[in-house]
Amino acid sequence: MTLTHPGAPALTAALDCFFVRPGEDERARTAGRQVLGRVTYGHSGRPPTLHNGAPLVRTAMADAATERITEVWTTDRPVRSGRDGGLVYAEDGEHFFCAVRIDACGVYRDTVRQAYEAAFTLMWRLGYTEPLRMWNLVGDITGPNAQGMETYRDFCVGRAQAFESWSDRIGGMPAATGIGSLRPGIDLYFLACRTGRARHLENPRQTPAHRYPARYGPKSPSFARATLLEPGSGTRPVLYVSGTASIVGDDTVHPDDFGRQCAVTLANIEALVSPENLARHGLAGGFRLADLDCVKVYVRDARDLPAARAHCAEAFRADADVACFNVGVCRPDLLVEIEGICR
Template identity: 80%
Template sequence: MTVIHPETGALTAALDCFFIRPGEDERARTAGRHVLGRITYGHGGRAPLLHDGAPLVRIAMAGAGAERVTEVWTTDRPVRCGRDGDLVYAEDGEHLLCAVRIEERGVYRDTVRAVYEAAFALMARLGYPDLLRMWNLVGSITGPNEEGTENYRDFCVGRAQAFEAWAGRMAGMPAATGIGSLRPGIDLYFLACRTGRARHLENPRQTPAHRYPVQYGPKPPSFARATLLEAAGCSGPVLYVSGTASIIGDDSVYPGDIDAQCAVTLANIEALIAPENLGRHGMAGGFRLRDLDCVKVYVRDAGHLPTVRAHCAKALGADRGIAFFNVDVCRPELLVEIEGICR
């Protein structure tokens, strides 16, 4: 294991995220800052590696002819990077970003549990106790494994077992995205923090995912609908919104109707981030839909992309940082999923 610790500083780092597209100059956006990680949602994928002092994650999310997008995480403090087995990571003394890939296999659950536990152990060793955000990009997400179990449900078993094994050592389940990708296997990356206060939120319109009934799989999905980070030394809280779809309670609603599913999805996010919901969780403040940034929109059918773009432009603003991907969603009847960050 390679470990290079950052120097201790008095102020908490400010974490930021933005998208870079082909032809754009990353240097103009990173002047005076330090890169914590890059995640390219592109045409091909490979195991994450360390490049230019930070993790580089390449995930197959863009089909032929589609635009690739790189998500860049930056901080205002110096970054140190390292490798721990298959995990690559970078840290700035306040935030940790780590990434790993699971290659295609017949059954995923045991490997998913091992990988999650390895990430949890890394966070604990390096002193980042609060998990903020998880991304899980699953090839053939609604397809069957070699036992006939849906790959996403297989994945959820391993993830739930890891959280159960670390119960009492992890401060709850954070925001997450579980979405399809265009390459077999599973790509994962995580954000954690050291001294900031992470608070996990549920949605008044939806059943908490970790309480879903058994009809959705032997283990329910292990995540919260959002995570609010209150970081010392920063100007205000940041809200990480989980991948959100057309689900009311635990039921998928409006199957086959892309306009209605877009409307429900956006209404779910609006309710989640509203002052009234933060107040239910004992927090002040709140956000509007137009506060969402670094928005990623996942659309099952390519033919629906113009409709989804129109809904997002109207609700979020045409000038927002929004990336669209034509990939499968975690339930066959769901047509669109949206995530983002409110600052």
């Protein structure tokens, strides 16, 4: 393990995220803050590395029809970063970011389980025992693996096995996104925090993903619909919304209608973040759909990108960071998936 920055004193932490586009300078938005990690949703991908003292993840998610963005995670605490096997990571004493790349292979379940368990082991060793948010960018997500199983279902087996093996130490599954990417293999990046800060939420309109019936695969997807990071001293709560699609109960609805799928997806998010749903989980407060920021919209068919942008312009604030990508979604009949952050 190699550390590139010294440890941090005990300070109140605040985790933030914003998007940078080509030609923009991130320095004005990081003034007085430290970078915990960067993720470039670009035209090509490389294994994660350390760049200027922070992890840099480069993924193949943008094609000619979509713009490249870099997602920048910052904190108001000093950061230390390092490598551990194939993982690159950074920590600030309250938040942890790590990333790993799984190269293309015929069957993914074992390598996915190993990658997740390596990340859990590192988190736990460094004291970040509460997973907060996870992203899984899967090449050819609905295509077949070498055994004829859908790649996403293959991935879900390995992820579920890792959560099962850590069930005595990890109390719940966090918010997550499982989405397609434009190159073979799987890129993973994770956020975690200190114990007791993360509260995982389900959606009253949807069956919890980990309870899906067997027709969706031998192992159900392992994630919550959202995770609330409860505030430390002087900070406000932040709600991380998982990748959300046109699913009611566990069924895809309006499989051939992009506009109606968008409407259901946004209604699902609205119900998820509402004060009524937070109260259902024993939490005060709540959010509106217009509070969503750092929105990523994943669109299966390029012809639907203009409609996706129009729906987002109507649903979200004019100054919200919104990025659209033309990639596969986790079911062949899903046309769009949306995620974001409420703060």
